[in-house]
Amino acid sequence: MRILSGVQPSGPLHLGNYFGAIQQHIELQEGNEAFYFIANYHAMTTVHDPELLSRYTHEVAVDYLALGLDPTRAVLFRQSDVPEVQELAWILATVTGKGLLDRAHSYKDKIQRGIVPSMGLYYYPVLMAADILLYRADQVPVGQDQVQHIEMTQDMAQSFNHTYRTDVLKRPEPRLNRAARVPGIDGEKMSKSYHNTIGIFEPPGEAKKKIMSIKTDSTPVADPKDPARCNVLALLRLLAGPEEVADWEDRYRKGGVGYGQVKTRLYELYEERFAPLRERRERLAADRDYVEDILRQGARRARAEAHLLLEQVWMAVGLPRRRQG
Ligand code: ADP
Ligand code: TRP
Numbered sequence: 001m002r003i004l005s006g007v008q009p010s011g012p013l014h015l016g017n018y019f020g021a022i023q024q025h026i027e028l029q030e031g032n033e034a035f036y037f038i039a040n041y042h043a044m045t046t047v048h049d050p051e052l053l054s055r056y057t058h059e060v061a062v063d064y065l066a067l068g069l070d071p072t073r074a075v076l077f078r079q080s081d082v083p084e085v086q087e088l089a090w091i092l093a094t095v096t097g098k099g100l101l102d103r104a105h106s107y108k109d110k111i112q113r114g115i116v117p118s119m120g121l122y123y124y125p126v127l128m129a130a131d132i133l134l135y136r137a138d139q140v141p142v143g144q145d146q147v148q149h150i151e152m153t154q155d156m157a158q159s160f161n162h163t164y165r166t167d168v169l170k171r172p173e174p175r176l177n178r179a180a181r182v183p184g185i186d187g188e189k190m191s192k193s194y195h196n197t198i199g200i201f202e203p204p205g206e207a208k209k210k211i212m213s214i215k216t217d218s219t220p221v222a223d224p225k226d227p228a229r230c231n232v233l234a235l236l237r238l239l240a241g242p243e244e245v246a247d248w249e250d251r252y253r254k255g256g257v258g259y260g261q262v263k264t265r266l267y268e269l270y271e272e273r274f275a276p277l278r279e280r281r282e283r284l285a286a287d288r289d290y291v292e293d294i295l296r297q298g299a300r301r302a303r304a305e306a307h308l309l310l311e312q313v314w315m316a317v318g319l320p321r322r323r324q325g
Helices: 015-028 050-066 084-093 098-102 105-112 119-133 144-163 204-212 231-239 242-254 259-286 288-317
Strands: 002-007 033-038 075-078 139-142 173-176
Touching: 002 015, 002 119, 015 033, 015 050, 015 139, 015 231, 033 050, 033 288, 050 075, 050 259, 050 288, 075 288, 084 119, 084 144, 084 288, 098 119, 098 144, 105 119, 105 144, 119 144, 139 144, 144 173, 204 259, 231 242, 231 259, 259 288
Parallel strands: 002 033, 002 139, 033 075, 139 173
Antiparallel strands: none
């Protein structure tokens, strides 16, 4: 099966990215043809500092490799290294009704949070559809917030195939991880653009500060608490084994647990999981050439695939065929 997904380099990766998406990206590299890319064109809807954009882009690559991406199994590349995606996006835009984009939740959420409603932000789902369709992906592993974008991709593929009476574009399916929506320290969806994240590779002191500041209600220690409504427990579920989770849930219902206690345990679990990877990450971060080389090789493979698909698209729409440059 062909698997494809992307992550925006709009800031350091966080637990929402990991449990919502990256963990399954790493798992899926076994036994599948996996393509993962760093969506730097998409990140330009929020990052307008050139130095920051290129630094975050490189850091996402380092993070993926530190978290277990194996470049001999999966193809890892930078979105902008395959500029053909912009051409497919334009072609899709010409068969996409404006009403479809008007319905995008993510666009509405973002402008509500103060992100500038640029044409790029509005067009974002078209570029994302091109990312997916260019590689004929069967499944797209993502968190809940991206599912609508994949449904829009299905619509665009269908509309293109219908308009040009062809079947060159393949209908992709979303694939959700167990943790489809990880809460941030304020209880809202954890997101780089919402300043509520706990990074995967925070320095230990920083992570502790953030975990201790997770928003909770003001139920007194002695009182029973609802385990389904606690942000700390929601995060602890991702890191602890099932028995420990059941035990905490039991203690919540009985009363007598303080949120500080659960936060301290959450921090311990965080350190147990991610501290050992920090060293690997530091080694990779020190070897810029190695990481850049992986991205270059990834781009070469991705570009070859992209070109095969575009040739069929050019033919279907009546654009002249071109040689790969
Ligand atoms: P962000 O919202 O922080 O900018 P991205 O949009 O780059 O993150 O998302 C990268 C991947 O991580 C996507 O598949 C997205 O669905 C997933 N993801 C992001 N935040 C969360 C979250 N809080 N819970 C679950 N998955 C998430
Ligand atoms: N929009 C996605 C996000 O914010 C990132 C992304 C861009 C993506 N292109 C993609 C994800 C294609 C999956 C497939 O998370």
